[in-house]
Amino acid sequence: MTLAIIKTKKNGIYETEVKTFSTMMNGIETAMRWLLDHDCHVVVMESTGKYWIPVFNLMEDSFALTLANPYYTKTFPGNKTDRRDAKWLAELHRLGLVQPSFIPPKHIRELRDLTRYRHKLVRARSSEKSRIHNILTVCNLMLSSVATDIFGKSGMNIMKALLQLKSLDEDLLSDLVLGKLREKIPQLLVALKGQLTSTQADKLSIALDNLKNFDEKIAQIERLIEEKSKPLQDSIKILCSCFAIKKISAISILSEIGTDMSYFPSAGHLCSWAGVCPQNNETGGKRRSAKTKKGNRYLKAILTQCVNSFSRSKKTSRLVSRFHSLKIRRGHNKAVMAVCRSLLIAVYHMLSKGETFKEMSEPTISKEKSYTFTKVSDDLLIQELVKRGYKLEVAT
Numbered sequence: 001m002t003l004a005i006i007k008t009k010k011n012g013i014y015e016t017e018v019k020t021f022s023t024m025m026n027g028i029e030t031a032m033r034w035l036l037d038h039d040c041h042v043v044v045m046e047s048t049g050k051y052w053i054p055v056f057n058l059m060e061d062s063f064a065l066t067l068a069n070p071y072y073t074k075t076f077p078g079n080k081t082d083r084r085d086a087k088w089l090a091e092l093h094r095l096g097l098v099q100p101s102f103i104p105p106k107h108i109r110e111l112r113d114l115t116r117y118r119h120k121l122v123r124a125r126s127s128e129k130s131r132i133h134n135i136l137t138v139c140n141l142m143l144s145s146v147a148t149d150i151f152g153k154s155g156m157n158i159m160k161a162l163l164q165l166k167s168l169d170e171d172l173l174s175d176l177v178l179g180k181l182r183e184k185i186p187q188l189l190v191a192l193k194g195q196l197t198s199t200q201a202d203k204l205s206i207a208l209d210n211l212k213n214f215d216e217k218i219a220q221i222e223r224l225i226e227e228k229s230k231p232l233q234d235s236i237k238i239l240c241s242c243f244a245i246k247k248i249s250a251i252s253i254l255s256e257i258g259t260d261m262s263y264f265p266s267a268g269h270l271c272s273w274a275g276v277c278p279q280n281n282e283t284g285g286k287r288r289s290a291k292t293k294k295g296n297r298y299l300k301a302i303l304t305q306c307v308n309s310f311s312r313s314k315k316t317s318r319l320v321s322r323f324h325s326l327k328i329r330r331g332h333n334k335a336v337m338a339v340c341r342s343l344l345i346a347v348y349h350m351l352s353k354g355e356t357f358k359e360m361s362e363p364t365i366s367k368e369k370s371y372t373f374t375k376v377s378d379d380l381l382i383q384e385l386v387k388r389g390y391k392l393e394v395a396t
Contacts, residue, residue: 004086140194241356
């Protein structure tokens, strides 16, 4: 860890002192004492992977810290050393040219660690479910072709019976299958005519055991999240007033952006930070198509899940209408990202004003105002009408 201190003299000339310390606990404490001995209470540091976090946590209470994104503080290439980087960063901060990164309070950061770990566990569980699908497919056991969810009670009962080498006849399936799937027992008899080899049976047993373990760990981490989020109950209730946001999604959103929206000058700045808006790409007076920014991938994933959850809903809402309108013209993915931005703007205003979600009324066409409508091809209109159940005939 290399530190640089800038000392400005009375005549305006400044000099820089650079020193290197260990990143162990003793080294960080020695660096803090060295800074305090030089009466330095304003510190800027560069974010490098996870290595900045322990230093930030130790210095947070004693210094006014600014975390810099290295993407915006790069020096000239070909002459990079730790000492030069430390001097360059100190000079930029002295001139006020370092844009601080958003760092939420400590209790929000601790909640963020738990929600991100849950996100990774859920993804790992999804990967394990895909492996189980592959095992059944290799053995020509087409359970997923008949059952909507093979990991429900009926599907799990069938897979356990397969591992016990039981003969799946109609009588046994009638005992294993529950609910509406009982009506599909004849189809299940045909779909389960495959052969589960001993090797694939061993793999399936291990995969099911892993899946059970993931379910237990996710339930455990959710209990920790519930306990850690108790001070945020008011903000959680505000976000849950929106039909698109469930409780676990509300907690995850708050763990990423916090509850204080004063960190972001406007809703547009929040959307840009989250990466749910396109970048500017203009040259020669022409605007080119640009992808969305990288932004906060965890927040973007949460918003995408919220939008996908109501994308097939028949609920009457401005967000739902906007999604279907954009999907026809721009496709599913771009419609999802556009509605994610609208949803995040709503989240910003709900948290900044402390108000619950209010559904916007549909716009009405007035004679005093003119509205410009995007031209849509006839084929797309006909396709949409057919999807909605209309029958079209050629007029004579």
